[in-house]
Amino acid sequence: MSYHIGSFPGRKLNLDGESYLYFGGTGYLGLQTNEEFQNLFIDNLKKYGTNYGASRKSNIQIDVFDKAEKLLSNIVGCERSLTLSSGYLAGQLMSQTFNNKYHQLFYAPNTHAALYQSKIRPYTTFTALNIAVREHLSTRNIKEIPVVFLDAIDFSGCNYPKFEALQTLPLDEVILVVDDSHGIGIVGQEGGGVYRSLLKLKPRELIVCCSLGKGYAIQGGAIFGNRQRLDALEKTAFFGGASPATPASIGTFIEAQDLYGVQRKLLKENIDYFLLLLKHKKKFHYMADHPAFTFSDVQLTEYLEALKIIVTSFPYPDEDAQLMSRIVLSAAHKKEDIGHLLKCLNVLPEI
Known part of the structure; x- marks a missing residue:
C-alpha cells in the first residue's frame, strides 16, 4: 500500500494522525533531518544560492566542484572523479559512452535501470553471463570490448562484499561499470564504497558510478575511474550540456566529513545491536556492515504495519517488477526503536 505524507x-x-516507526528508505546515515547537517546546508545555500543552472564548461566556474571531486577521489581511492546532478544521470552517461560499435554490453542480474541505454535484458544468472562473455570473446571482432554492468549492492547478497560470482568472469578482458549507490558513504574504508576492493580484481578497466543522495544525503551523482577516462567524459556534450549538482549540496558534502564519520559509527552500532539480538536471521538477506535486510514474505510487511512499523515494500523499478521488501536501519534510529522492532520480529516462528 502507498501512502502520501507531507x-x-x-x-x-x-x-492518518497516528505515529509509526519507519524502517525504510535510503537515508542510511539519518542526515536528512539532522539539525547539524541541515545548518551546514543552509549556510552553503546562502553562500552558493539555491541552484546553479550553468554548464560546468562555462567561462565562470565555481571551484567547489573541483574541491569536492578531489576529496571524493581520495575517499574512494581512484585517480579522478566527476560529479553530476544525479546518480541516474551518471549511470546514463556511462551507458551512453559504451553504446557503440566498439563495445558489447552485458548486464549482470539485478542491474539498476540507471545503467540501461537500450532495452537489453539482464542475464538471470552469473553462469549465463559468464558463458555469454566468454563466447563473445572467442568470436568477437577485436574492437568489440565487452562491458559488464552491475550493481555493487543488489540486495541479494550475490555481489558485495566478496563478489565471488563476478570473479568467475575473465575480468582482465572486461570493462567493469559498477553502480555503488547503496554502498558509497556507508561501506568500505571511510565510506569509500567498493572501488578499492573491485580494483584488486584487476579488471581491464574499472568505472564506478553512484548517487550521492543515499550515503551522503545530498542531491547529486558521481563517477570514479582512471584519469584518462574521466578526462574524456568531462569533454563530452552530455557532461557539458547538463547542469551540475547544486553547489550548496557539494559544499555541504565537503564540510560534513566529520559528521559523516560520526553517523557511520552510529549506524554500525545499530546494525550490530540488531544482528546481536535478532533470532531468526534466516528470514532475511543481508550484507556485512550494510543496514538493509531484504525479505520476500508479504505477510511480514502486513504484520509489522499492524504493529505501527512501516518498512520499504513496493515493486521496483516499475509496476511489472518483483515486489521489493526490506527493513532498513539508519543512524537516526534509537535503541528503543530497534528494540521494539526486535520484539515484534523475535516472537515470529522460525522458517
Missing part, C-alpha cells in the same frame, strides 16, 4: 520520513512518520 514531510521527510525520518525514524518516525505520521499516517
Whole structure:
C-alpha cells in the first residue's frame, strides 16, 4: 500500500494522525533531518544560492566542484572523479559512452535501470553471463570490448562484499561499470564504497558510478575511474550540456566529513545491536556492515504495519517488477526503536 505524507520520513512518520516507526528508505546515515547537517546546508545555500543552472564548461566556474571531486577521489581511492546532478544521470552517461560499435554490453542480474541505454535484458544468472562473455570473446571482432554492468549492492547478497560470482568472469578482458549507490558513504574504508576492493580484481578497466543522495544525503551523482577516462567524459556534450549538482549540496558534502564519520559509527552500532539480538536471521538477506535486510514474505510487511512499523515494500523499478521488501536501519534510529522492532520480529516462528 502507498501512502502520501507531507514531510521527510525520518525514524518516525505520521499516517492518518497516528505515529509509526519507519524502517525504510535510503537515508542510511539519518542526515536528512539532522539539525547539524541541515545548518551546514543552509549556510552553503546562502553562500552558493539555491541552484546553479550553468554548464560546468562555462567561462565562470565555481571551484567547489573541483574541491569536492578531489576529496571524493581520495575517499574512494581512484585517480579522478566527476560529479553530476544525479546518480541516474551518471549511470546514463556511462551507458551512453559504451553504446557503440566498439563495445558489447552485458548486464549482470539485478542491474539498476540507471545503467540501461537500450532495452537489453539482464542475464538471470552469473553462469549465463559468464558463458555469454566468454563466447563473445572467442568470436568477437577485436574492437568489440565487452562491458559488464552491475550493481555493487543488489540486495541479494550475490555481489558485495566478496563478489565471488563476478570473479568467475575473465575480468582482465572486461570493462567493469559498477553502480555503488547503496554502498558509497556507508561501506568500505571511510565510506569509500567498493572501488578499492573491485580494483584488486584487476579488471581491464574499472568505472564506478553512484548517487550521492543515499550515503551522503545530498542531491547529486558521481563517477570514479582512471584519469584518462574521466578526462574524456568531462569533454563530452552530455557532461557539458547538463547542469551540475547544486553547489550548496557539494559544499555541504565537503564540510560534513566529520559528521559523516560520526553517523557511520552510529549506524554500525545499530546494525550490530540488531544482528546481536535478532533470532531468526534466516528470514532475511543481508550484507556485512550494510543496514538493509531484504525479505520476500508479504505477510511480514502486513504484520509489522499492524504493529505501527512501516518498512520499504513496493515493486521496483516499475509496476511489472518483483515486489521489493526490506527493513532498513539508519543512524537516526534509537535503541528503543530497534528494540521494539526486535520484539515484534523475535516472537515470529522460525522458517
